[in-house]
Amino acid sequence: MKNTNRRGFLKGVATLSALGAVKCGSAMMPSEQAAYDKYNARVVPRPEGLLDGEPVLQVPAPDSMGLAFAVTALSNGFAEVADNPEMKNPIRFMADGLPLAGIDDRVILIRMTGLKPGTQYWYRAGAAKLEHPVGYWTKPSEIVWGGVHSFTTAGVNAPSHFGMMCDTHAQFEQMSRITKKYRALSVPLVVWNGDIPNSLTNTREDFVKHYLVPPHNEGYAADTPIVLNRGNHDFRGTAANRLGEVMMPRLPSERSMRDFALDRNFAFRMGEIALIGLDTGEDKPDHHPANGGFSHFTKFRIAQAAWLKDQFKRPEIANAPYVVAFVHIPLVEPWPGANPGTLLEDYAAWQKECADLWGPVLTENRVQLVLAGHLHRYMYQAPDATRSWAEIVGGGRGRNTFQTLVEGKVEGGELVMRVHNTDAGTIAGEHRFKPRT
Numbered sequence: 001m002k003n004t005n006r007r008g009f010l011k012g013v014a015t016l017s018a019l020g021a022v023k024c025g026s027a028m029m030p031s032e033q034a035a036y037d038k039y040n041a042r043v044v045p046r047p048e049g050l051l052d053g054e055p056v057l058q059v060p061a062p063d064s065m066g067l068a069f070a071v072t073a074l075s076n077g078f079a080e081v082a083d084n085p086e087m088k089n090p091i092r093f094m095a096d097g098l099p100l101a102g103i104d105d106r107v108i109l110i111r112m113t114g115l116k117p118g119t120q121y122w123y124r125a126g127a128a129k130l131e132h133p134v135g136y137w138t139k140p141s142e143i144v145w146g147g148v149h150s151f152t153t154a155g156v157n158a159p160s161h162f163g164m165m166c167d168t169h170a171q172f173e174q175m176s177r178i179t180k181k182y183r184a185l186s187v188p189l190v191v192w193n194g195d196i197p198n199s200l201t202n203t204r205e206d207f208v209k210h211y212l213v214p215p216h217n218e219g220y221a222a223d224t225p226i227v228l229n230r231g232n233h234d235f236r237g238t239a240a241n242r243l244g245e246v247m248m249p250r251l252p253s254e255r256s257m258r259d260f261a262l263d264r265n266f267a268f269r270m271g272e273i274a275l276i277g278l279d280t281g282e283d284k285p286d287h288h289p290a291n292g293g294f295s296h297f298t299k300f301r302i303a304q305a306a307w308l309k310d311q312f313k314r315p316e317i318a319n320a321p322y323v324v325a326f327v328h329i330p331l332v333e334p335w336p337g338a339n340p341g342t343l344l345e346d347y348a349a350w351q352k353e354c355a356d357l358w359g360p361v362l363t364e365n366r367v368q369l370v371l372a373g374h375l376h377r378y379m380y381q382a383p384d385a386t387r388s389w390a391e392i393v394g395g396g397r398g399r400n401t402f403q404t405l406v407e408g409k410v411e412g413g414e415l416v417m418r419v420h421n422t423d424a425g426t427i428a429g430e431h432r433f434k435p436r437t
Ligand SMILES: [Fe+2]
Pocket: 167, 169, 195, 231, 374, 375, 376, 396
């Protein structure tokens, strides 16, 4: 990035003049010359502490990767990506935005595009502080770069390996045991399966704390992309529908116009495993007074049923040896008479509306497994005569229970699911699945 200088400007004027674009080839007015002198004289000092925390990789896809990080002053953000750890010949991306880059005083969002599927990349994130020495004329500092990190893109040739955590509820110290565990296991991607906050999210800064600078979890997603799947708590508070200002939605090119509102549903391959993300929404019906008459979760679930059917028309999903669907609220009744989410009393223990809409589609397509959360306790529900899929519910914060990292990996021709008790450092359960036939 070169600073604008008078000589360059004058040369530009001369070029334009030669092309007949300007009628007058005269020099600048004295006031404009003074502005240039002031602009050029100002050297923006290298900012200290501009990067707040480590970058957070997100919305992984076969050909793109999202990145968010926090800054402490008005900045433009950058990411450099290379196919080698020495960062030779990197490609540089700037904070998202057209025509203006997404400059911001707190959150930088960058989408790295044009990547190859199932490929390891190295990257670094940086920011340049912006000042306005003359009116609106903007001048950046040098770029302050963070350290080099790595990720692998999704795709049929990616590792057949993933993790799932859920119901962390802003208990950051407890959560750190999960994030340390998946890094120790070199899990290439983690689905964060809902209920990230514990109370209301009323400001963007609440999201910054939950996702970009969670205490005790420094660098939790710098080398492990996060796939966010919302839970009921993620819809609460006056900032709930501004989540995209901190955690990016999926690219519009990943869905059809009909499904344009479904900007967080996902269906992509990690090696032999197809991962499908479905959003169960709130744990109370739309007509519950808690929702104030402005929620449309039933409509949302119906829209996702049409989207889900179409995913199995895509060859890479239809032909996947293993298909795992993610939901926050379970699709299987966990105990007789459990609240199905349609009552005004109490709250859903399972989501019957979603089970009725999506369950048959999953069975028709011989899906082996649904991964859920919400109950804060590890449970396993075997397939039965009515459905092809088992359901594993992950553990979460609470009394008489433990937090889990649910790990899926293809080993010896089977999908092996290990439920790690991250509080005790033990394996609470293991479940194996044969390829689809
Ligand atoms: Fe929860």
